[in-house]
Amino acid sequence: MTLSGYFAVFLAASCAAAATGMVFKPGDWYAALRKPSFTPPGWVFPVVWSYLYVSLAYAAARVAETEGSQLALALxxxxxxxxxxxxxxxxxARRMAFGMVVIALLWGAVAAMGLAFLRLDLIAGLLVAPYxxxxSLAAALNWRIWRDNRAL
Structure with a gap:
């Protein structure tokens, strides 16, 4: 398979992840929550996620045919x-505490993936850094929103 073929596969996986945002929108529940002052404006989220999903798909495509990429691709x-x-x-589900567990596991998986990518391909590894x-910002938001809205 070519780099562009791998890119298409990894981008499709990323689009599937992004699709949950279309199904489970923040809505009125989220709008009513107390949020920290460092919460980005709403328009920032789709812009940043779009960039991240495309760059991660490219990073994964770069390492896909590299010898020893199995662990990196599993991550x-x-x-x-x-x-x-x-x-x-x-x-x-509006489960902020469980969301914190998921994002902590996600952060660890991404850190491990970044290291695995970095060992195989410098550019791919560096592309994981913005993610x-x-x-880290998303986890801080999750934690503060959970902390500041526990009564809900």
Whole structure:
């Protein structure tokens, strides 16, 4: 398979994860929650996630045919599964504490994936860094929203 073929496969997996955001929208429940001052404006989320999903698909495609990429690709699969799970847990089930568990596991999976990618391909590894930074912000938001809205 070519780089563009792998990219299409990994982008399709990313689009499946992104689709949960169309099904489980933040809505009125989320709008009514107390949020920290560092919460980005709503328009930032789809812009950042679009960039991240495309860049991660490209990073995964770069390592796909590299010798010894099995662990890196397994970690990609794990992180995309956890990424897909967070939205229905947090927005769908409104389980902020469980969302915190999912995002903590996701952060660990992405950190491990980033290291695995970095060992195989410098550019692929570096492409994971913005995702880890964004997940750090998302985890901080999840934690503060959970902490500040426990009575709900």
């Amino acid at each position: 990609f699969a794990l992180q995309i599964a956890l990424n897909t799970l967070w939205t229905p847990v947090f927005f769908g 880890l930074i964004w997940l």
